[in-house]
Amino acid sequence: MAQKTIEVEGMTCGHCKSSVEGALSGLEGVKSADVNLEANNVNVEYDESKVTESSMVEAIEDQGYDVRK
Ligand SMILES: [Cu+2]
Secondary structure, X not given: OEEEEEXXXXXXXXXXHHHHHHHHHOXXXXXXXXXXXXXXXXXXXXXXXXXXXXXXXXXXXXXXXXXXX
């Protein structure tokens, strides 16, 4: 199991938090996703044999947020 903190721009409220967490949790291989609104990031625990960082980034961007790379 791998863990990563992804920096995300544009999350402002509980709705943003649940959109991003929901999108990530919906990916196969993501065990948990926890958004920190104050830090503008999301901490993910995932199985790196099942999901790549780029598909997680894509899932976040699909919700309308920018990922700081
Ligand atoms: Cu919001």
